[in-house]
Amino acid sequence: MNTSSQPAAQPKLRLRGVSKQFLAARATTPTLAVAGFDLEVAAGEFVCIVGPSGCGKSTVLNMVAGLDAPSAGSIEMDGRAVTGPGADRGVMFQDYALMPWQTVAENIGFGLAHGTPGQGLSAAQREARVREHIELVGLTGSERKYPHQLSGGMRQRVALARLLANGPEILLLDEPLGALDAQTRLILQVELLRIWGETRPRSERKTAIFITHDIEEAVFLGDRVVVMSSHPGRIKADIAIDLPRPRRESVRAEARFGELADRIWGLIRDEAYRAIDGRVEANEPSKEETTA
Amino acid sequence: MSTIAASSPGARPARPSRRLALWQATALPLALLVAWQLWALTLPENTRAPYPSKVLATFFSLTASGDLPAALVQSLGRVLAGFGVALVLGVALGVAMGSSRALRDNLDPVIESFRPIAPMAVLPIAILWFGTGTPAALAIVSYAAFFPLLVNTVHGVSRVDRKLMQAAQTMGVPRWRILRHVLLPAALPSVLLGARLAMGVAWTAIIAAELAVGAKAGGGTSGGIGQMMFVYYAYSVDLNAIVVCMVVVGVVALAIDRLFRLAEHRLMPWRH
Numbered sequence: 001m002n003t004s005s006q007p008a009a010q011p012k013l014r015l016r017g018v019s020k021q022f023l024a025a026r027a028t029t030p031t032l033a034v035a036g037f038d039l040e041v042a043a044g045e046f047v048c049i050v051g052p053s054g055c056g057k058s059t060v061l062n063m064v065a066g067l068d069a070p071s072a073g074s075i076e077m078d079g080r081a082v083t084g085p086g087a088d089r090g091v092m093f094q095d096y097a098l099m100p101w102q103t104v105a106e107n108i109g110f111g112l113a114h115g116t117p118g119q120g121l122s123a124a125q126r127e128a129r130v131r132e133h134i135e136l137v138g139l140t141g142s143e144r145k146y147p148h149q150l151s152g153g154m155r156q157r158v159a160l161a162r163l164l165a166n167g168p169e170i171l172l173l174d175e176p177l178g179a180l181d182a183q184t185r186l187i188l189q190v191e192l193l194r195i196w197g198e199t200r201p202r203s204e205r206k207t208a209i210f211i212t213h214d215i216e217e218a219v220f221l222g223d224r225v226v227v228m229s230s231h232p233g234r235i236k237a238d239i240a241i242d243l244p245r246p247r248r249e250s251v252r253a254e255a256r257f258g259e260l261a262d263r264i265w266g267l268i269r270d271e272a273y274r275a276i277d278g279r280v281e282a283n284e285p286s287k288e289e290t291t292a
Numbered sequence: 293m294s295t296i297a298a299s300s301p302g303a304r305p306a307r308p309s310r311r312l313a314l315w316q317a318t319a320l321p322l323a324l325l326v327a328w329q330l331w332a333l334t335l336p337e338n339t340r341a342p343y344p345s346k347v348l349a350t351f352f353s354l355t356a357s358g359d360l361p362a363a364l365v366q367s368l369g370r371v372l373a374g375f376g377v378a379l380v381l382g383v384a385l386g387v388a389m390g391s392s393r394a395l396r397d398n399l400d401p402v403i404e405s406f407r408p409i410a411p412m413a414v415l416p417i418a419i420l421w422f423g424t425g426t427p428a429a430l431a432i433v434s435y436a437a438f439f440p441l442l443v444n445t446v447h448g449v450s451r452v453d454r455k456l457m458q459a460a461q462t463m464g465v466p467r468w469r470i471l472r473h474v475l476l477p478a479a480l481p482s483v484l485l486g487a488r489l490a491m492g493v494a495w496t497a498i499i500a501a502e503l504a505v506g507a508k509a510g511g512g513t514s515g516g517i518g519q520m521m522f523v524y525y526a527y528s529v530d531l532n533a534i535v536v537c538m539v540v541v542g543v544v545a546l547a548i549d550r551l552f553r554l555a556e557h558r559l560m561p562w563r564h
Contacts, residue, residue: 065458065462066461066462067458067461067462084461085458085461085462085464086462086464087462087463087464089462090462090463091458091459091462093455093458093459095455097453097455097456097458097459099456099474099477099478100478100562101477101478101480101560101562102562110460110463110465110473111463111464111465114460114463114465114469114473115460115463115464115465115466115469116463116464116465117463117464146561146562147562148562162463166463166464
């Protein structure tokens with residue numbers, strides 16, 4: 001389907017020369033978390049960003065969300081500069097960030113009740129939209145429960161429903177499946193693709209940026225996988241995932257899936273080993289690699 | 293409560309052990325009351341010493357005459373008004389200090405140097421400025437209730453999960469709505485804890501303030517329950533009436549605390 005990783009003429013999202021410096025506590029010199037980050041994402045594209053922990057993946061996402069300002073470079077959405085957070089870029093946080101004092105239905109309707117997505121909607125329309133999204137993620141019957149009464153997988157569904165109910169144009173997903181057990185994770189990956197609109201034509205899909213440290217997850221979900229290196233966070237490779245959609249569980253058994261996953265692992269293994277233990281050296285040195 | 297059930301899980305049903313716990317909790321106080329009453333029987337007829345049956349009789353006569361209810365209403369009214377003032381000021385300043393590190397760093401030394409000054413130590417100035425009536429009592433109560441509310445609100449607000457506010461920002465929620473619909477609910481447990489502690493010290497402070505003011509006001513039932521105690525102490529030397537007042541003060545304090553716990557339960561259903 002979309003074997004090309006070259007985005008269309010007017011990208012949905014464009015990051016140019018983005019870098020981010022932090023002044024850590026008790027540090028005298030600022031640390032460079034992200035440097036020279038260039039990325040273009042086409043409308044309807046699902047881009048996964050992988051990299052070792054601490055490589056600045058989340059920093060990039062926060063800057064696109066408008067929660068953090070870049071120290072240098074520009075971020076544009078539809079050709080207009082991103083200056084702050086907005087409901088056109090919805091975020092799903094790693095730990096879900098659900099309001100503990102609100103029920104499932106109230107959490108899903110939070111943006112509709114208090115934010116710009118609910119403007120111009122009647123109470124009945126908002127309620128209908130909440131209901132629709134409760135059904136979409138399969139939470140019917142749990143509307144009145146509080147987050148602490150839910151399992152990790154259910155909380156993740158609430159966060160996803162809340163994200164989608166606000167109707168964002170870009171989905172920013174920060175390791176949303178990270179806290180789940182392996183089985184739940186596999187099930188929700190398939191479900192996420194369905195909800196994203198895998199079976200619909202590309203023009204009807206949302207644009208998504210998905211952060212993960214799980215290589216197989218990235219290959220399974222993405223149209224492209226952007227591999228990052230750390231200290232500072234840079235793009236090491238940008239790999240097109242030419243697996244057909246819709247993707248079934250069986251795609252994991254295909255040779256092409258294994259090839260792609262191996263190639264990405266080859267790109268980050270050195271740093272992954274170093275992150276675990278500075279003394280352990282990977283067997284083979286990896287080559288700097290850039291495609292696209 | 294059910295310590296027996298906890299120590300031997302599954303061995304005994306919960307109900308009898310709860311009854312046992314209740315019995316254990318009341319046995320000693322009851323025994324003391326009985327001993328006190330028996331001891332009083334050995335005293336001469338015209339003794340001033342208080343004892344249970346006389347205290348009970350005094351309680352009924354003070355209630356029937358309307359003196360005790362009037363004094364109680366007076367004191368409670370002052371506490372509620374003073375608490376209200378402290379609630380508004382303490383929570384407003386607490387939210388401001390909790391959300392601004394700069395404000396917190398600047399105001400903390402001032403707050404911390406006033407906090408150890410007991411409400412009673414402020415009384416002389418309050419009387420000089422506001423006289424011996426309700427305004428002085430209000431000032432004392434507000435002063436006492438202000439600090440627990442402030443400190444707990446600052447604590448609660450400054451510890452609100454930043455991710456929750458960021459999540460609201462990414463949903464296009466304006467700042468003031470984030471304050472109202474994220475920051476305040478997230479800090480509510482701390483604010484309610486502060487309110488409960490504040491109400492406790494407010495009730496303590498009003499009794500002490502009325503006791504101290506009592507001498508100047510010259511008595512009367514409109515002075516609240518503290519002043520009523522002062523009158524029985526300084527004028528009629530009625531120890532039974534003083535004990536009635538003490539018991540009523542204690543019971544009211546307990547009732548206030550229970551009411552707040554009930555409110556916490558109702559206002560924060562997600563915590564249970």
